Amino acid sequence: MKPVWKYAIAGFVGLIIGFSFASCGQQSGDGVEAESSLRFRFVEGKANHPNRLLEVQINGVILNSPSSGFTGFSEGGVTYGYQVQRLLERISQDDRIKGILLRVSTPGGTVVGSDAIYKALIAYRDKTKKPVIAYVEGLSASGGVMSMVGAEAIYAAPGSLIGSIGVLGPSLTYFDGPVATEGGILGGGITTRNGIQRTTIAAGRGKDLGNPFRRATEEEIAVLRQGVNNLYDNFVRHVATTRKIDEKQIRDQMGALIFDNRTAEKYKLIDGTRSRQEAIAELAKRAKVGEDYQLIRVSESRGILTGLLGEHSLVNRGDQTGKMIERDRCDATTQVALVYFGDITQLCSKVVSGQ
Numbered sequence: 001m002k003p004v005w006k007y008a009i010a011g012f013v014g015l016i017i018g019f020s021f022a023s024c025g026q027q028s029g030d031g032v033e034a035e036s037s038l039r040f041r042f043v044e045g046k047a048n049h050p051n052r053l054l055e056v057q058i059n060g061v062i063l064n065s066p067s068s069g070f071t072g073f074s075e076g077g078v079t080y081g082y083q084v085q086r087l088l089e090r091i092s093q094d095d096r097i098k099g100i101l102l103r104v105s106t107p108g109g110t111v112v113g114s115d116a117i118y119k120a121l122i123a124y125r126d127k128t129k130k131p132v133i134a135y136v137e138g139l140s141a142s143g144g145v146m147s148m149v150g151a152e153a154i155y156a157a158p159g160s161l162i163g164s165i166g167v168l169g170p171s172l173t174y175f176d177g178p179v180a181t182e183g184g185i186l187g188g189g190i191t192t193r194n195g196i197q198r199t200t201i202a203a204g205r206g207k208d209l210g211n212p213f214r215r216a217t218e219e220e221i222a223v224l225r226q227g228v229n230n231l232y233d234n235f236v237r238h239v240a241t242t243r244k245i246d247e248k249q250i251r252d253q254m255g256a257l258i259f260d261n262r263t264a265e266k267y268k269l270i271d272g273t274r275s276r277q278e279a280i281a282e283l284a285k286r287a288k289v290g291e292d293y294q295l296i297r298v299s300e301s302r303g304i305l306t307g308l309l310g311e312h313s314l315v316n317r318g319d320q321t322g323k324m325i326e327r328d329r330c331d332a333t334t335q336v337a338l339v340y341f342g343d344i345t346q347l348c349s350k351v352v353s354g355q
Contacts, residue, residue, distance in 0.1 A: 051294070053287065058104045064112045102132060135157070136162060158275075163258040164341040253267075
């Protein structure tokens, strides 16, 4: 006699999978709606109202693209610029979305990722003629400023910090005559007294720049400095043009300092201090929807199978995503230049297995 329980389990799993696919495109009781792999979650306002305002969050370090198959745009303390760009390209085709609230809380990140978000905002506004308002919740520094100036208006929560218009070049380390290292070249400590030999095979003058066992040449430092200066010039022009600030004021008065709300408004980096509700109301006003709207945000699609069998039913999904994000953060420290506010060594807080 064949074990009937095997058929029962197979049938049950098949039923679950079939129901999962059949439910795609329907709205569930918790306010999540699936539309062609994009799912939206109701935040506030009038649930199910056809007028929609979309909340897009720029949280944590801004990077370029995920190194693995992650399809979201923000998770684990990072935001991927090109993923935000893809999202806004898709959203621009949805006539029900009447405007975007860009919620910003970031120390900045890469030039590439920050510029991608800026260009995505400009492209969305040009294509749809719909309003985009940026709202700073605590911090918008460096790459955050580079990104959010693509909005037509910028407001900040009380007690925020805004600014840091500058560029960080690479930090070069040189060990003069090392004899021993503990815990690897960058960890534990190092003793120097002409003992360790290291050979790097490279072709092209300056190709092994960054080798910690030789000094950078004056030529190499000059080339790096020129590159950072060019990026800084572009950054200054970018902010000056979009926010209508004199370039000389940015260079001579503002520098790469970070400012409180009142000073940031004085320098035209923001348009004022408002509560989040006031910022949403302003967006609704510009979108001409009054109080007749629902504020939504993109929600990750996990599927009914995950819901029934638990978060760990996807093989170590959270663990793998965390490792990917950590690798991406560590990779950011090797960028030639960053538009970032803070200690870049904190971007790579631990060595990830498999790096």
